[in-house]
Amino acid sequence: GWVEADLTEITGEGGERPDPGRLPVVAVVGRPNVGKSTLVNRILGRRAAVVEDVPGVTRDRVAYEASWQGRRFTLVDTGGWDPDATGMALRIAEQAQVAAELADVVLFVVDATVGVTDADEAVGSVLRRSGKPVLLVANKADNQQVELEATALWSLGLGEPYPISALHGRGTGDLLDAMLDALPTPPPQEAGAPRGPRRVALVGRPNVGKSSLLNRMAGEERVLVDPMPGTTRDPVDELIELGGKTYRFVDTAGIRRRDRELKGADFYAAMRTRSALERSEAAVVLIDASEPLTEQDLRIISLVAESGRAMVLAFNKWDLLDEERRYYLEKEIDRKLVRTPWAIRVNISAKTGRHVEKLGPAIDRALESWGTRIPTARLNQFIGDQVRATPPPVRGGKQPKILFVTQASIEPPTFVFFTTGFLEETYRRFLERRIREEFGFVGSPIHMVMKIRE
Ligand code: GDP
Numbered sequence: 404g405w406v407e408a409d410l411t412e413i414t415g416e417g418g419e420r421p422d423p424g425r426l427p428v429v430a431v432v433g434r435p436n437v438g439k440s441t442l443v444n445r446i447l448g449r450r451a452a453v454v455e456d457v458p459g460v461t462r463d464r465v466a467y468e469a470s471w472q473g474r475r476f477t478l479v480d481t482g483g484w485d486p487d488a489t490g491m492a493l494r495i496a497e498q499a500q501v502a503a504e505l506a507d508v509v510l511f512v513v514d515a516t517v518g519v520t521d522a523d524e525a526v527g528s529v530l531r532r533s534g535k536p537v538l539l540v541a542n543k544a545d546n547q548q549v550e551l552e553a554t555a556l557w558s559l560g561l562g563e564p565y566p567i568s569a570l571h572g573r574g575t576g577d578l579l580d581a582m583l584d585a586l587p588t589p590p591p592q593e594a595g596a597p598r599g600p601r602r603v604a605l606v607g608r609p610n611v612g613k614s615s616l617l618n619r620m621a622g623e624e625r626v627l628v629d630p631m632p633g634t635t636r637d638p639v640d641e642l643i644e645l646g647g648k649t650y651r652f653v654d655t656a657g658i659r660r661r662d663r664e665l666k667g668a669d670f671y672a673a674m675r676t677r678s679a680l681e682r683s684e685a686a687v688v689l690i691d692a693s694e695p696l697t698e699q700d701l702r703i704i705s706l707v708a709e710s711g712r713a714m715v716l717a718f719n720k721w722d723l724l725d726e727e728r729r730y731y732l733e734k735e736i737d738r739k740l741v742r743t744p745w746a747i748r749v750n751i752s753a754k755t756g757r758h759v760e761k762l763g764p765a766i767d768r769a770l771e772s773w774g775t776r777i778p779t780a781r782l783n784q785f786i787g788d789q790v791r792a793t794p795p796p797v798r799g800g801k802q803p804k805i806l807f808v809t810q811a812s813i814e815p816p817t818f819v820f821f822t823t824g825f826l827e828e829t830y831r832r833f834l835e836r837r838i839r840e841e842f843g844f845v846g847s848p849i850h851m852v853m854k855i856r857e
């Protein structure tokens with residue numbers, strides 16, 4: 404079985420929304436030497452040299468971007484997952500389980516010249532239980548004789564076998580057509596559709612300048628908008644233009660209301676921050692740069708990171724800073740904001756208007772990272788390189804292996820690591836750092852989930 408572990412302290416609800424951008428995943432499973440890699444190469448339209456006549460041979464790449472009839476998908480070759488040739492046979496069923504978990508469709512390859520083996524039975528029962536669509540591939544049906552024998556594979560209980568010859572290309576077209584039919588239907592094209600102004604929460608402890616900033620940004624043309632449909636509370640949003648683009652600042656009524664003298668105002672302020680974050684895609688955290696960072700500032704920053712929203716840190720009241728304060732501020736930032744070095748920073752003054760125009764591009768940049776997707780093949784190649792150069796530390800005498808990585812969703816970017824053991828926090832942070840160095844993600848939290856083979 405597999406256990407799921409959260410790699411970060413960050414566990415917002417942000418990762419669970421449907422994700423139209425993800426390519427469907429097709430996994431090729433089966434015991435060694437049945438022709439998985441040959442089939443993968445056939446689908447990719449090339450005869451790669453990595454196929455060897457050795458069971459369990461190591462291949463260092465496992466995921467590819469592929470297409471058939473113009474439909475794109477990610478193709479995963481599980482033949483490359485375990486470099487340990489002796490242990491491999493025992494692990495095929497487990498690999499099939501991983502494959503079934505991450506795939507939308509599974510191609511289960513069996514050697515039709517050999518017939519059903521115990522290992523095939525084991526894989527078959529894992530796949531039947533998974534509930535995922537499975538296409539049973541009767542490979543090495545190079546001629547009609549074998550093709551006839553392939554009917555014996557009905558006994559696996561996975562429906563009609565597709566007789567093919569991966570080597571010669573026989574029958575693979577029909578197989579891929581069937582695979583396309585089994586893929587989940589693509590979501591309606593939303594790419595061209597206008598998505599409306601991006602939703603931004605302006606948060607920060609009392610007196611940092613939130614309402615001053617709102618006034619500065621909104622100027623004369625304040626546009627109030629009704630709460631979004633489906634919300635029961637009374638928040639009022641404001642459409643605000645920054646650099647020619649319109650943003651929807653959510654729940655600004657709470658900021659403008661001068662209720663801080665009320666009893667329990669802190670409690671309500673905290674509630675408001677949470678509800679504004681819930682309704683937003685990005686947050687601008689306003690900080691009074693003229694005073695030392697407080698616990699409350701740090702709590703709000705953590706809250707934003709945990710909510711999984713894109714983040715801009717706006718250091719306000721910059722007009723009040725002298726050289727000494729600027730020096731100490733940098734020290735404080737280095738010391739206290741170590742968990743969110745990825746947040747985008749702008750130094751502004753709501754009073755003078757200094758650099759307020761930079762907020763728009765900063766929000767855009769953060770939201771772009773928030774919606775970024777790394778193709779599975781590229782991600783696995785990159786993580787594979789990192790792991791080879793710097794393997795995970797040995798734990799309990801064992802070296803955990805990373806079998807496969809996929810970015811399961813965007814907004815926020817969420818990565819799922821399939822591993823053979825627990826990855827230490829330092830190693831997880833190392834991987835996150837490398838991912839950020841390579842792919843950016845400036846302004847966006849990254850969510851990491853680990854699935855560990857028990
Ligand atoms: P994998 O371990 O499942 O990835 O298997 P490979 O793709 O490495 O193939 C194992 C062996 O079977 C290789 O020698 C292939 O050339 C051979 N093979 C693969 N597909 C076919 C096929 O359709 N017909 C025949 N005759 N041999 C095949």
Ligand code: GDP
Pocket residue numbers: 607608609610611612613614615616658719720721722723751752753754755
């Ligand atoms: P809020 O509680 O976060 O909405 O903060 P306010 O907008 O009410 O501002 C609190 C105080 O800080 C007010 O006296 C503002 O005039 C002052 N203030 C806000 N922004 C700036 C700024 O950029 N520079 C200076 N010097 N004062 C500011």
